[in-house]
Amino acid sequence: MNYSQFISHSKWDYKYHIVFIPKRRRKMLYGELRQHLGAVFRTLAQQKESRIEEGHMMRDHVHMMIAIPPRYAVSQVVGFIKGKSAIHVARVYGERKRNFVGQHFWARGFYVSTVGRDEATIRAYIKQQEQEEERLERLHLWR
Numbered sequence: 001m002n003y004s005q006f007i008s009h010s011k012w013d014y015k016y017h018i019v020f021i022p023k024r025r026r027k028m029l030y031g032e033l034r035q036h037l038g039a040v041f042r043t044l045a046q047q048k049e050s051r052i053e054e055g056h057m058m059r060d061h062v063h064m065m066i067a068i069p070p071r072y073a074v075s076q077v078v079g080f081i082k083g084k085s086a087i088h089v090a091r092v093y094g095e096r097k098r099n100f101v102g103q104h105f106w107a108r109g110f111y112v113s114t115v116g117r118d119e120a121t122i123r124a125y126i127k128q129q130e131q132e133e134e135r136l137e138r139l140h141l142w143r
Contacts, residue, residue, distance in 0.1 A: 010070075012069060012070050013067070014067060014068055014069070014070060014114075015053060015065055015066065015067050015068075015114070015115035015119065016065070016066055016068060016074055016112050016113065016114060016115060017063070017064075017065055017111075017112065017113045017114075017115055017122050017126075018062075018063070018064050018065075018066055018074075018078055018110055018111065018112050019061055019062065019063050019064075019110060019111040019112075020061065020062055020078070020082060020106055020107070020109070020110040020111070021060060021061045021062070021106070021107045022060065022061075022105060022106060022107065023104055023105060023106060023107050024107070033089070033093060034057050036092070037057060037062075037085060037089075038055060038057065040084075040085050040088055041055065041062075041064065041081055041085060044080060044081045044084050044085060045066060045077070045081060047080070048068070048072055048076070048077045048080055048081075049069050049071070049072070050066055050067060050068045050069065050072070050077050051066065051067045052064050052065070052066050053065045053066065053067055053123075054122075054123045054126045054127070055126065056126050056127060056129050056130065058129055058130060058133060063125075063126045063129055064126070065115060065119075065122055065123060065126060074112055078110050078112070082106045082110070085105075085106075086104070086105035086106055089105050090105065
């Protein structure tokens, strides 16, 4: 059976909640880099026929909801996005700061869960990450 022929005549709606972090969870995803990476992630996802539906970058991690066609493994797409974005960061920002070291920008691995019927809940969760982190930091100030 030709798998690609089967896929071309099928409808799919596979969405995943993905989280990954910079190496040693450094808090470096701010300013110009933060604004720039969103467009880079979207471009790289398109190269794998995928679509970032929702995304938010915190200081020390990235959340995204991504639609990936069944012809690709989730690990294949996420690995591609992390690898190519690390190379891009090293080329664009590597000369300005010493900490940007190409393929070593992102930590190994990632978190993934299927979205399913909870899409609205996960979208809201991703959008509210920054407010939640600020709330938790304020709570820790009083300890």
